[in-house]
Amino acid sequence: MEAYTAHTKSDDVRETSTSGGIVTTLVSELLKNKEFDAAFLLPFDSFAGIPARLEPCSDPQDLIRAAKSKYIPASAYNVIKALEEDHEKKYIIVGTPCLFQGIKQFLKKKNISEDNLLFIGLFCDKTLNFNIYDYYEKIFGKGNEKLTHLDFRNKDPNGWPGDSKLFFDSGRTLTVDRKVRQELKDYFQLKRCLFCPDKLNKSADISVGDCYIKREAGNLGKSSVIIRTEKGKEIFDKYFYLFDAKKKK
Numbered sequence: 001m002e003a004y005t006a007h008t009k010s011d012d013v014r015e016t017s018t019s020g021g022i023v024t025t026l027v028s029e030l031l032k033n034k035e036f037d038a039a040f041l042l043p044f045d046s047f048a049g050i051p052a053r054l055e056p057c058s059d060p061q062d063l064i065r066a067a068k069s070k071y072i073p074a075s076a077y078n079v080i081k082a083l084e085e086d087h088e089k090k091y092i093i094v095g096t097p098c099l100f101q102g103i104k105q106f107l108k109k110k111n112i113s114e115d116n117l118l119f120i121g122l123f124c125d126k127t128l129n130f131n132i133y134d135y136y137e138k139i140f141g142k143g144n145e146k147l148t149h150l151d152f153r154n155k156d157p158n159g160w161p162g163d164s165k166l167f168f169d170s171g172r173t174l175t176v177d178r179k180v181r182q183e184l185k186d187y188f189q190l191k192r193c194l195f196c197p198d199k200l201n202k203s204a205d206i207s208v209g210d211c212y213i214k215r216e217a218g219n220l221g222k223s224s225v226i227i228r229t230e231k232g233k234e235i236f237d238k239y240f241y242l243f244d245a246k247k248k249k
Contacts, residue, residue, distance in 0.1 A: 002227040005211045006245035007220070018069040018153050018162060019210045020223030023120055025242050026206075027092055028060040030235070036118065039092035040082075041066035042074045052130075053078050054095060066094075071128045071152050071181075073190060076103050083112060090116040096124040097198040104203060118231065121201025123209025123224070126189040135184070136166055136176070145170050152181060160221030161210060205232030 007020035013028075014021040027039045040054040043065035053075040057063060076099055082091065083106070093103065100119055107114060137147040145168040153162030157175070164176040201207040211222040225245070227233045 001229070001233055003248040004225040004227075004243075004245045005213060005216055005222050005248065006225050006243045007222045009242060009244055013067075014220055015155065016064060017067050017221075018155075019160060019217075019221035020208075021067075022208050022223040022225055022243065023094060023122075024063055024067050026235070026239055027094065027120070028063050029239050029242060030092060030118075031058060031060045031063075036090040036092050038082075038089070039063075039094065040079050041094050042070055044070055044072065044074070051075050051077070054093070054099075056082065056091075068151060069122075069153050071126070072130060072132075073127055074099060076106075079103055080106055083107070084110075087112045088116065090118075092118045092120060094120045094122065096122055096127065097196070097201045097203065098124075098192065100201065100203045101198075118235065119204045119206075121204025121207040123200055123207065124196075125199055126185045126193045128185065128188040129190055132184065132188045135188070136164070140166055140174055140176060141168060142170075142172070145172065153178065155220070159219035160217055162221075200226065202228065205229045206236060 006022055008014050008022060008025040010021065010025055013024050017024055030036050031039060038056040038058040041057050041063070042052065043055055044052045052072050055078060057066065074095065079093060080103070100121060133147060133150060136150060141147065147166060148169050149167035151165040154165035155162050156165070161178060163178045164181050166174045166176060200209070205228060207226040207228060208223050211217050211224045216222060227236055
């Protein structure tokens, strides 16, 4: 319906986000105003045999844990469980195209309406399997260091689009040039990503991803925003004042 390049007006959110901070700002405001009961996000730090699942968040203060890109497969287990127990509640769901495909197939099978749900979709190209954590640990760790946290893209110190930042249990941190992560995609991507027909999340109400338009992104980054449904347009228009946005023709 409409498309924008945009970034949040919150400097703090923009600095900690992967690109423009649109998702964090919008979800935070919707929860703060109690328009939705909770948002399903991915607050995932490191892989230690624990499933990466979308988790419900109802407190805007907790959103920062789920900020930034995470190029790993996430499970919809908690979303499905919540919808089975009570599909009258209002939820925001933030996820990738294939995640939405699975959730929407479930809704169709159970004849559950999407009226109470807001799908904020992420652009996606090549999700990685969990072996990526072992790789970074073995290649860049020293001695018996264990990787405790991985930022796939961190703006410190080189700005957007960000380099990988590794955090080890020794207290040491290491910035790895983003070219390394891009080269590793061919080796660690999921097989289904080879056949993905939907990079821009066409089943979402609002789709969001990095803005790679020349001369527009800048050092802090911006987001490309695609408004796909009336529901998405109504919400984005309502909170438009939170963003510095430029409509695209």
